[in-house]
Amino acid sequence: MTHTPTSGSTVSGPAWLPGPRRAAWAESVDRLRDAATTEPGRLRIIGAVLALLVLVFGAVTAWQISARSTAARDVATRSEPLSADAAEIYRSLADANTTAAGGFLVSGQEPAAVLRRYQNDVHTAAQLIANAAANSQGSADTQNQVTLLNEQLPVYTGLVETARANNRQGLPLGGAYLRYANDQMNGTLLPTAKKLYQVETGRLHDDYAAAESLPWAAWGLGVIALAGLVWAQRRTYLRTNRVFNPGMLAGTAAAGLALVWLVVGHTWARVDLGDSWDHGGKSLQVLNQARIGSLQARGNENLTLVARGAGAAYEDAYEKGMTTLDGPRGQKGAGGLLSEALSLADDSGGRTPVQQAVDGVAEWRSRHAVANGDDTNGDYDSALAYVIGGKDSSGKEITQTTGQSFDAVDKGLQQAVDHETGEFQQTAGDARDALTGLPEGAAVLAVLAAAGAVLGIGRRLSEYR
C-alpha cells in the first residue's frame, strides 16, 4: 500500500487541474439557482418538495404503525400468553411439590387421586416449559431459565419416584428423599420458574410500551406536510387569485385524512391497550400471585405436619403466606391480594369467583386454627385428620378439612383467572383491530396526496407554456 510520491500527489488531486467532480455538483447547484429565479422553476421545486414530504409522511406512518401493530398483536397473542404460561409453570411445579408432600402424610399407599394430580402437574409443567422454549425467540434470558428448568425437572421427579419406592417398602429413607426433593424444588426449580415469569412479564411490558409509544415522527411529518400543502395553495391564491386548485385540494384532503386516521386509530388502540391492562392484565397478575400464595400456604401447612413438631418455621411461613393472600389474621372481610383482586374485578363474572376464594380462605383459616391447636397440644392424629381427612384421635371421621378449603380457593381463583383472561383477550384484540389497515391506508393516501400535489402544481406549470 505504499505509493511513490508522484502517484500519491496524483491521487490527492493537484490544485492546478480542474476537479471534475466539483464541477458536476456545482453545475447542478447553479442550474437550481437559475431555476429558482424563474416562477416555473420555483413551482417545480415546490412540487417536488411537497410530493417528497407527503411520501415520507406516508412511509414513516406505515413503518411506525406497523411496528406498533405488531407490538399490540404480540401483547395479545405472544407475550401475555407466555407470561401466563410462566405463571402456570410455577403453579404446576408448586402444586406438584405440595401434592407430593401431602401424599407422604397419608399412611400406606398414596391415593390414586393424589398420584394423578401430581402427574398432571408435572405433565403440564413439562409441556409449558417446551412451549416457552419454542417461543423464546432468541431471548438469552428466557433460554437460560428454560434450559435450567429442563435440566432440573427430571432430577426432581426422579427424587420423588425414589421417595415413593422407599415409602412403599416401609423405609423412612423415602421421607428423607422427599425432603431432599422439596429442597431442590424450593432451592432451584421454583426460583428459576419465578425468574422465567419475571422475564416473560418484562417482555409483556416491553410490548405494551412499544405498542403505546407515541409516533411523534409520523405526527410531526404529517403536520409539516399538511402545512406545506396549505402554504403552497395560499401562495398560488395570492399570486393568481384562484381560490381552488383541485389537485392540491385533493392532495391536502388525502394527507389530512391520513393524519386524522393516524391520530384517532392509534389513540383508540392505546385506550384499548390501557383497558386490557386495567381490566385484564393487572387482575391476572394479582390472581396468579394469589394462586401461588395459596399454594405456598398449603405446602407449608403440609410440611408443618411432615416435620411433626419441628415445623415452627413452616407454620410461620404458612401464616406469612396467608397474610399476603388475605391480610392479617382476625380482620373483617378480605385483605391482601384477594381484596386487591376483588377491587380489580369490574363485573360480577370476575367478582363472584374471587368472592368464593375469599370465603374459602376464611373457612380454611378457621379450620387450620383447629388443626394447629391440636398439633400444638400434641394431638397429631386430629391435626392430620383436619388437614388431609381421616379419623381424629377419638375415632371420629373428619370430613371438613383444610384440604377441601384449599381446593375451593384454588377453584375460585382458577375461574377468576379464566374470566380475566377472556376480558384481556377481548380488549387486547380490539386494540390490534384499531390499527388494522392503518399502515396500508396511510401509504395509499400518501401516494394520492403526492399525486394530487404534483398534478396541482403541473396545472399551474402548464399555464407557462
Added chain:
Amino acid sequence: MNGSSGTGRSWRRLPHRRPRLRGWGGVAAMAGACAVALTATVLPLLPCDAASQGAQPSQGPGLARAQQVSVDDSCAHPEASLRPSSASGDAVRRIQQRGYLAVGVDQNSYLWGYRDPETGQIVGFDIDLVKAIAKDVLGGDAKIVYRTIPTDQRITALQQHSVDMVVRTMSITCARIKQVAFSTAYFEVGQQLLVPKTGTSVTGFNDSLNAKPVCAASGSTAEALLESQSHGAQLLRVPNQLDCLVRLQLGQVDAVLTDNALAAGQAAQDPAVHLIGQPLTQETYGVAMNLGDTDLVRRVNKVLDDYRAGGANSPWMQSYNKWLAHNLPGVTGPPAPVYKD
C-alpha cells in the same frame, strides 16, 4: 388411631423384610457384630476409652450391676448419672398436671425412632423406651406427644422446655453433660464409616478420605470427630443422619460417618452399602433431660432399672430382639448403669 390394625401391620412387616436382610447380612452383619464385640471387649483396653476404670462396659444378662464412680473435672465418666428414685418432684408433677409427656424423638432413624410409612406411626427401639417411661410417670394409657427434632436442636429443645426429654439416639458426651442431664446409659455404640460396597477407594477412617466429601449430621458426635480429625475429608453437614444416605446414594458424598447403631439402620435400608473399619469411639446413648429436672432424671433411671431387669426376658432384650437383633446382632444385654452420687 387404630391400635390393633397398626400392630397387625408391623407384625407383617418384619418377616417380610427378613429374607432381604439375610441376603445383605453376610458382610454388614459381621461388621455389625465385630463393631459390638469390639466395643464391648477391645475398646476398654484402648487408651482413648474414657470409661475403662470405673464402668464395666461388657454387657450380658444379669451383669447389669450398678457402679459408683467419683466425678471430677476430668470427665472420666460422662455416663455417670443420678441414683434412681420414684419420688415425684417439680418436673414429674409438671408432666402429670399437664397430662402428657412431650418427648423429642426422630422419625428418620430406622429401627430406633422412625415413621412407619405404612401406618404413619413413629416406632422403634427408642420409642419402646419412651412408652415405658410414660407408663411409669402417667399410668396405663399415658398420652405421649412426639416432637421430631433435628439433631442439632436436641439441646435447645430441652433448655427451652419445649420437650420434657429427648430419646433420640443421643450420645452422652463430656460437652453435652454441661448443657443437659442424662439418664444412665441404655445402649453402647461407636462411630463408624459407611461406604458403598463397590467402587469406592475409601478404606477406613484414614488418609484415603483425603479430599473426599464425607457426610455427617449437624450437631452430631460424628461431626465433632470429623472436625477434630478430618484426614483431609470435606465435611458435608445435613440436618439428619438419614439425609447422609440420600447424599451417598446420589453420589454426592463418598462416605457417611455416624455411629454404628444408626449406620446399621441405614445399611438395612440399602443393601449396597456397608460399615467398614472398626468403631472409632466408644459412646453410650442416654435419655437427655433439662439440667434442672433432677427428680425426672432419677425417675427415668428407676424406669431404666426395671427396663434392664429380667435377663433374657427383660423389656430391654424384648425390644432389642424386636428391632435391632437382625441388623445389630451380638448384643447380649444392656450396659450396666453408672452413678455419680
